[in-house]
Amino acid sequence: MKEQQIPVVQTAGLTKIFKDFWRRDRVAAVNDLNLEVRPGQVFGLLGPNGSGKSTTIKMLLGLLYPTRGRIAIFGRPPTDVAVKERIGFLPEESYLYRFLNARETLDLYGRLFRLPAQLREDRIEKLLDMVGLGTEGKRRVGEYSKGMARRIGLAQALINDPEFLILDEPTAGMDPIGMRQIKNVIRELADRGKTILLSSHLLADVEDVCDRVCILYGGRERSSGTIDELLQQDDRTQITTEKLSESTIERVRLFLETKEKKKVIDIAPPTDRLEAVFMRTVEQAQAANIATAGATTGGDLPDFIGTSEPADVIGALVSAADHEIHTHPTEPVAANTIDQKDDASRRKLLAGLTDQPTPGTIDTAPKPKPEVRDKPRSAPVADRSVIDSLLKQDEGNDVE
Amino acid sequence: MKIALISILFLFVLVVGLPYSLRQEDSVSSAVQTYLSLSLRLIGFLLALLTVFLSRSVSDEIANKQILMLMAKPLPRWQFVVGKFLGIVLINTSLLCVSGIGLYTGAKLLARMTPRDEFDAFRIKEEVLTARHAIEVSTPDFTATANDFFQRRLDSGGYSNVIDLIEVNEKQRIAKEIATQWRTILPMQIRTLEFDNVRCERSPDQTIQMKYKPTVWRYPPDEILRCLWVVGNPDKGTPVYYIERRDIIGRFHTFSVPADAVAPDHTLTAQFVNQNPYKGEPQYRNTVSFLPDEPTQALFTVGTFGGNLFRLLMLVACRLVVLTAFAVFMTCLFSFPVACLISFTFLATATMAGYLEDSVLYFDQEGADGIFRMVVGNVYRVAFLIIPRFSRYDGTDLFVDGRNVTLRWVLQGIGVLVVIYSSFIMTAACVMFQRREVSETSV
Structure with a gap:
């Protein structure tokens, strides 16, 4: 119980200055950073490339030494070997031994935690299944694609059933199935009471899984808080209905603009999120048993991880969420939200795929093109009563 | 891995192939000696090369960032460093075992070739594929004589015109001069040589070898010295053996006598008679001398060829352990090209340390003056404190000569090279690696 009070990570005035050959200061990678990660939190370190995310993580693991400031992991210095028993780490790339196969790789890392042979065997089997490499376990890691290596990386980070998981850009190099899976795994781990520190520059990753976010820029903390605090837009309202006719849409717009004096920003049929489309396509292929040399979808998080929680409940939760996405792909996955904060490349990609003319689209607001995305964690339920009453009013007043 | 495989292949080719290439040697014994000498040197060189390349594993894991996941x-961290060290030592040891077995087999096979003559057959058995202990002739102590001489000369006023006379130096000079005179044998003169501590089996079936290198002041026309050796001491109840010799001047020569010539108190007496024992041949009246750094030796077998090879390879292993420790240390700190260069410099310096030391000492005495001499001299003096002298633990020449590599020497090698040098270097490596940031400094 006392352990619960100690923050998993605590830094005070953490500073890392890289020096050149002549010991002159070259660049301050991390500057006066104060972090606190509480047990059970999913903490996101967010920032563009070179903002000091990886440097911070490496200092937390004792791979780099801070120039100034203090770090405590579970109340101990990061160089303490005993602390590392409780940590799982996925670096920004999986640096594996090319000549070992997946099984041997996991066995090596299991041995470093002094896990007994039987337990190792058991966990390796489950982890390989989880990351979808159960059938590829005998292949040399050197032959793996980047994404497959990444999956092994994730598996090795979980081999010791860590209390604290550090993931440095976990979805980098992953295909969308892998991304989705990793996010599921992260959420599930969080549900099982694990503490997770996640670094990423992919905003979607962070938004989907993190409780709390710290945005770094130039090695300094620029903004921090819970996701809801950071994302809430108090000046917009969104309505989702079944498909409406052109005339109805026009009437609704007119009603809103004349009666309510509100500007309509966008009316459009909800488009699928690309991730959902991709997932659907791949699943259909898998159902048809099309052969692949790569990774398969993989299974659930093994039950040895965080066994304090009943595993089947979580499994049911996750599969329910998956079910929702996979079996009703043509229906909106969740409420569509207007999100103009997403990064430019993602917007461009989505715009390209959704740009075909669709009936019923009326753009009254200028570009950028609004983007549609699912948000399963905080999916608002569409309230039909509002629009029903609007339509009733409309009919009564007979605007036309 | 590939490097190790290629090395093993190379060792195999070497050990198996060399004997066949040596068939054209004039005698089997010298063919065996050449084979042993060449293959031992090549094995040592190849394993040293392999050691440095294997140490690359450390710097590669840092460069390829696998270290991030390990750490x-x-x-x-010390376990990582020591683990890498032990791994390379293990590979070296097993390769050394394999090449040792190959070497042994190769030498034995080569020795089964038909010898040129009876003498050749004897040499293979008694002087090459064996382990002999050598006792050098004990030079009598001439200090008392020198002191006496000095005193008489002083009393007689011989030093009256010498200004800065240093008594100690003068006495040493006189003693040296007397010793030189003792090593010089005038025509028709007899010199008695004593060997102490000849602890061999005193049986007429065993043999003792006398090894000596005569030089003369004026060569006879055919450059051959004819002399007589009388071995044994009748006063101590041993048989006496007369050996008549015709020897080429300026080379080492060996002859054997039965081991019962050694007295019960483990002393051996041999007399050199500077007189032609062969009837009908002319007396050339040569003045013979034996040089102080090539003294006459009595040799006797103390062990087997296999055991000797094992001890010799132990010494090789000791040197490789130091090199491994050093190479791992360097790859803990530097990228491979840098570490590789430093390691090879270390190897070269350690191998040539004896030669370098001599040169520097000579340079110090005779060479340039001033700052340059002081700086270079002191830099080397410090370097010699740190760098081990591999030449002190290299028994190849002795081994090829059929000489015993003593257990004491091996233990000394283990003590100095493994216990002192290697553990010191490994401690330094662990400390430095602990302080090192294992991640590349990227933002």
């Missing part, structure tokens, strides 16, 4: 696990 995030509960693995103390």
Whole structure:
């Protein structure tokens, strides 16, 4: 119980200055950073490339030494070997031994935690299944694609059933199935009471899984808080209905603009999120048993991880969420939200795929093109009563 | 891995192939000697090369960042360093075992070739594929004589015109001069040589070898010295053996006598008679001398060829352990090209340390003056404190000569090279690696 009070990570005035050959200061990678990660939190370190995310993580693991400031992991210095028993780490790339196969790789890392042979065997089997490499376990890691290596990386980070998981850009190099899976795994781990520190520059990753976010820029903390605090837009309202006719849409717009004096920003049929489309396509292929040399979808998080929680409940939760996405792909996955904060490349990609003319689209607001995305964690339920009453009013007043 | 495989292949080719290439040697014994000498040197060189290349594993894991995942696990850093060290030592040891077995087999096979003559057959058995202990002739102590001489000369006023007379130096000079005179044998003169501590089996079936290198002041026309050796001491109840010799001047020569010539108190007496024992041949009246750094030796077998080879390879292993420790240390700190260069410099310096030391000492006495001499001299003096002298633990020449590589020497090698040098270097490596940031400094 006392352990619960100690923050998993605590830094005070953490500073890392890289020096050149002549010991002159070259660049301050991390500057006066104060972090606190509480047990059970999913903490996101967010920032563009070179903002000091990886440097911070490496200092937390004792791979780099801070120039100034203090770090405590579970109340101990990061160089303490005993602390590392409780940590799982996925670096920004999986640096594996090319000549070992997946099984041997996991066995090596299991041995470093002094896990007994039987337990190792058991966990390796489950982890390989989880990351979808159960059938590829005998292949040399050197032959793996980047994404497959990444999956092994994730598996090795979980081999010791860590209390604290550090993931440095976990979805980098992953295909969308892998991304989705990793996010599921992260959420599930969080549900099982694990503490997770996640670094990423992919905003979607962070938004989907993190409780709390710290945005770094130039090695300094620029903004921090819970996701809801950071994302809430108090000046917009969104309505989702079944498909409406052109005339109805026009009437609704007119009603809103004349009666309510509100500007309509966008009316459009909800488009699928690309991730959902991709997932659907791949699943259909898998159902048809099309052969692949790569990774398969993989299974659930093994039950040895965080066994304090009943595993089947979580499994049911996750599969329910998956079910929702996979079996009703043509229906909106969740409420569509207007999100103009997403990064430019993602917007461009989505715009390209959704740009075909669709009936019923009326753009009254200028570009950028609004983007549609699912948000399963905080999916608002569409309230039909509002629009029903609007339509009733409309009919009564007979605007036309 | 590939490097190790290629090395093993190379060793195999070497050990198996060399004997066949040596068939054209004039005698089997010298063919065996050449084979042993060449293959031992090549094995040593190849394993040293392999050691440095294997140490690359450390710097590669840092460069390829596998170290990030390792060091995030509960693995103390010193264990990583020591593990790499032990791994390379293990590979070296097993390769050394394999090549040792190959070498032994190769030498034995080569020795089964038909010898040129009876003498050749004897040499293979008694002087090459064996382990002999050598006792050098004990030079009598001439200090008392020198003191006496000095005193008489002083009393007689011989030093009256010498201004800065240093008594100690003068006495040493006189003693040296007397010793030189003792090593010089005038025509028709007899010199008695004593060997102490000849602890061999005193049986007429065993043999003792006398090894000597005569030089003369004026060569006879055919450059051959004819002399007589009388071995044994009748006063101590041993038989006496007369050996008549015709020897080429300026080379080492060996002859054997039965081992019962050694007295019960483990002393051996041999007399050199500077007189032609062969009837009908002319007396050339040569003045013979034996040089102080090539003294006459009595040799006797103390062990087997196999055991000797094992001890010799132990010494090789000791040197490789130091090199491994050093190479791992360097790759803990530097990228491979840098570490590789430093390691090879270390190897070269350690191998040539004896030669370098002599040169520097000579340079110090005779060479340039001033700052340059002081700086170079002191830099080398410090370097010699740190760098081990591999030549002190290299028994190849002795081994090829059929000489015993003593257990004491091996233990000394283990003590100095493994216990002192290697553990010191490994401690330094662990400390430095602990302080090192294992991640590349990127933002």
